[in-house]
Amino acid sequence: MTAIDTSLEYLRRWTTGDLDSAWALLSPDVVCDSPAGRLAGRDAVAAFMAPFAGxxxxSQLLAGLGDADRALLLYDTxxxxxxxxxxxELHTVRDGVITSIRIIFDRLPFALARGDVAPVTAG
Incomplete structure (x- = not known):
């Protein structure tokens, strides 16, 4: 599989609840840079992702592109x-598994839902 194929399959699996199968596409030594900080290892990434996946x-894939080693996915959940x-998510893929992940997501919808911030209205 190409990098984009691996990444798309990973996204499909975790967004449909097939979590163990999704984690199998992560290297045991995967490193993930997330809004929560750096996570090291498959177990740490799985522990971070599982509550959100649950x-x-x-979910809807908005765009995906890749080259020989990397894939970039834009999606909405x-x-x-x-x-x-x-x-x-930006993934680096080697030998069919994801070795690094950089996740960027919008925390504002969750802050609004919790009432932590007030919505901005056009004035």
């Missing part, structure tokens, strides 16, 4: 708490 109601939670 809250999903749906719907959770029980928020209607739209957009995110992007």
């Amino acid at each position: 809250s999903l109601v749906g 719907t959770t029980r708490a928020v209607e739209s939670a957009p995110a992007a």
